[in-house]
Amino acid sequence: MHKKINYVSLFDMFFFVHLLSKYVLFKKSSSLRLPPGPRPWPIVGNLLQLSQGGANLHETFAKWGKQYGPLFYLRLGSVHTVVASSPAMVKEFLKTHDQQFYYRPIQTMFCEIVFASHGIVFAEGGPMWRYLRKICITELFTVKRLQSFEPMRTKEICSMLNNIHMENEEGKVVNLNFHLTCLVNNIITSTLFGKKFYGVEESGETDALQFKQILEDVNHWFVTLIISDYIPSLRWVARLQGIEAALLKLQQRKSQFVQKLIKEHKSSMATTDQDSGNKNTTNKPKDFMSVLLSAPREDGTGNMDDETIECVVMELLAAGTETSMYTIEWGLSELIRSPVVMKRVQTELETVIGTNRLVEEADLPKLTYLQAVVKETFRLHPPAPLLLPHGSLDETCQIAGGYDIPPRTKVMVNMWAMGRDPSIWERPLEFYPERFLQQQQDSEAHKYDLQPNLLQQQHPTVDKTVDATKNVDVKENTFEHLPFGSGKRSCPGRPMGNMVVEIVLARLLQAFNWELPNKQDPKTLDMTEKFGGVIHRAQPLQVRAYLKLPAHLLK
Numbered sequence: 001m002h003k004k005i006n007y008v009s010l011f012d013m014f015f016f017v018h019l020l021s022k023y024v025l026f027k028k029s030s031s032l033r034l035p036p037g038p039r040p041w042p043i044v045g046n047l048l049q050l051s052q053g054g055a056n057l058h059e060t061f062a063k064w065g066k067q068y069g070p071l072f073y074l075r076l077g078s079v080h081t082v083v084a085s086s087p088a089m090v091k092e093f094l095k096t097h098d099q100q101f102y103y104r105p106i107q108t109m110f111c112e113i114v115f116a117s118h119g120i121v122f123a124e125g126g127p128m129w130r131y132l133r134k135i136c137i138t139e140l141f142t143v144k145r146l147q148s149f150e151p152m153r154t155k156e157i158c159s160m161l162n163n164i165h166m167e168n169e170e171g172k173v174v175n176l177n178f179h180l181t182c183l184v185n186n187i188i189t190s191t192l193f194g195k196k197f198y199g200v201e202e203s204g205e206t207d208a209l210q211f212k213q214i215l216e217d218v219n220h221w222f223v224t225l226i227i228s229d230y231i232p233s234l235r236w237v238a239r240l241q242g243i244e245a246a247l248l249k250l251q252q253r254k255s256q257f258v259q260k261l262i263k264e265h266k267s268s269m270a271t272t273d274q275d276s277g278n279k280n281t282t283n284k285p286k287d288f289m290s291v292l293l294s295a296p297r298e299d300g301t302g303n304m305d306d307e308t309i310e311c312v313v314m315e316l317l318a319a320g321t322e323t324s325m326y327t328i329e330w331g332l333s334e335l336i337r338s339p340v341v342m343k344r345v346q347t348e349l350e351t352v353i354g355t356n357r358l359v360e361e362a363d364l365p366k367l368t369y370l371q372a373v374v375k376e377t378f379r380l381h382p383p384a385p386l387l388l389p390h391g392s393l394d395e396t397c398q399i400a401g402g403y404d405i406p407p408r409t410k411v412m413v414n415m416w417a418m419g420r421d422p423s424i425w426e427r428p429l430e431f432y433p434e435r436f437l438q439q440q441q442d443s444e445a446h447k448y449d450l451q452p453n454l455l456q457q458q459h460p461t462v463d464k465t466v467d468a469t470k471n472v473d474v475k476e477n478t479f480e481h482l483p484f485g486s487g488k489r490s491c492p493g494r495p496m497g498n499m500v501v502e503i504v505l506a507r508l509l510q511a512f513n514w515e516l517p518n519k520q521d522p523k524t525l526d527m528t529e530k531f532g533g534v535i536h537r538a539q540p541l542q543v544r545a546y547l548k549l550p551a552h553l554l555k
């Protein structure tokens with residue numbers, strides 16, 4: 001009994017000291033003019049309210065945005081957080097004060113251990129991050145480099161089309177999610193390491209199996225809420241729960257896997273150099289890992305170190321795969337639900353490309369309606385609904401409205417809420433690509449509308465004359481539509497991500513007619529979302545695909 005009382009008083013003392021330290025910390029911020037927001041609880045702040053009702057984070061934030069305004073404040077444990085959800089507020093952070101808010105000051109245990117926070121995505125900022133972004137833009141995502149991988153992409157897409165066709169011939173329902181996972185992973189890893197891991201030999205402890213397991217674990221931990229990320233004094237809890245050990249083990253597995261690839265690359269580069277006197281004599285495109293291995297260090301002395309390369313390639317893999325593949329799945333889901341829009345995009349493909357050859361990447365600029373379909377998909381289903389967190393480092397910043405943003409505040413942008421905001425978009429919940437077409441492009445698209453009145457029948461409420469005046473560039477310049485972010489932290493992989501989404505969708509639509517299994521009414525297709533780092537369909541898309549091109553074109 002005596003012992004128990006001692007424990008209780010010890011706990012009380014710990015609790016009191018904890019509260020006192022929080023009080024001292026937040027006394028300072030209470031003199032600041034913070035944006036409005038829900039009332040925080042002691043210690044945990046608004047953390048518990050986040051999970052109330054089981055809604056996805058971006059949905060909860062959209063609800064609070066309506067209640068508290070386009071900029072609201074939360075305290076998540078000890079982490080100051082603000083959420084912006086109007087073009088004017090987003091412009092404040094991504095343009096007007098981009099110089100102060102381009103940092104990623106909030107590091108989670110996952111980023112710290114698994115990515116060591118010294119690549120691009122999770123790096124706070126600084127000269128190394130700037131240098132790596134420069135390499136992305138001048139070396140990796142150039143038109144020339146991306147074009148050099150076109151034959152690989154064409155081959156992979158054709159192989160997927162063939163597999164889908166064969167499954168359908170056997171009377172099977174096609175799980176599109178499965179096919180897209182294989183395809184997009186193979187495209188990205190072939191670009192990054194010159195290797196693919198899906199659809200290859202899978203018996204035993206193969207590279208493919210290891211790769212998939214690592215990727216699964218990285219995705220799992222990326223979205224797992226670890227309490228000590230918000231209440232750092234509870235790090236010992238993460239230790240006791242074995243979280244820290246699990247993350248360290250994942251880091252080692254990831255490191256061993258990528259280091260093996262780096263070793264293979266170094267020895268094949270050495271052989272090529274010996275054979276050809278420093279000239280690349282093979283027709284194989286130079287993958288990103290080879291480019292990074294021959295890139296100089298930031299200070300110009302020697303080559304970049306292996307740890308940085310390891311970090312960068314894994315980040316590119318994590319950033320580039322699910323974003324692209326889920327967009328394609330959402331796009332096709334929306335088109336199946338809107339037969340008139342589906343008809344228009346397929347007619348555009350028939351008219352511009354014909355039926356004697358498959359659409360190629362060089363054709364994409366001519367397919368204006370397809371581009372509008374992709375933009376409309378990003379509007380309703382931005383893969384990163386809250387972008388990635390931004391923030392300032394050590395200074396308090398004053399922004400429009402007279403609000404103070406304390407140092408190291410996590411700044412989130414609710415792109416998902418903006419995409420569905422009726423004050424920005426007319427009839428925001430309708431899938432209506434025409435809203436992105438300029439007037440002259442719009443009349444072009446009408447060429448492909450076989451029955452002009454059908455669109456109005458399907459969307460009786462849509463007033464085309466109003467929406468047709470809008471175009472996507474205006475929407476980006478006015479900070480209304482930014483699926484790739486904007487400013488210093490905007491997505492460097494955009495040229496690749498956008499192109500992969502467009503070409504895969506174009507080929508799927510050109511090659512097949514799509515239906516739901518068992519003659520299910522398209523309007524009843526379940527569109528429930530799940531947030532797991534990237535927004536994806538709660539239920540993978542299951543479809544029937546009927547070939548509409550000669551089968552030999554898929555070879």
Ligand code: HEM
Nearest residue numbers: 120121316319320323324384387388484485489491493497
């Ligand atoms: C549909 C495709 C994609 C979408 C929608 C997308 C979207 C985004 C968004 C919203 C951000 C955060 C911007 C911010 O913090 O404000 C981002 C960052 C990033 N993305 Fe993408 N992305 C896509 C594809 C790719 C691809 C294919 C790659 C590379 C293979 C890539 C590499 C990156 C990197 C490295 C960053 C971090 C930039 C930094 O922190 O400086 N992304 N992306």
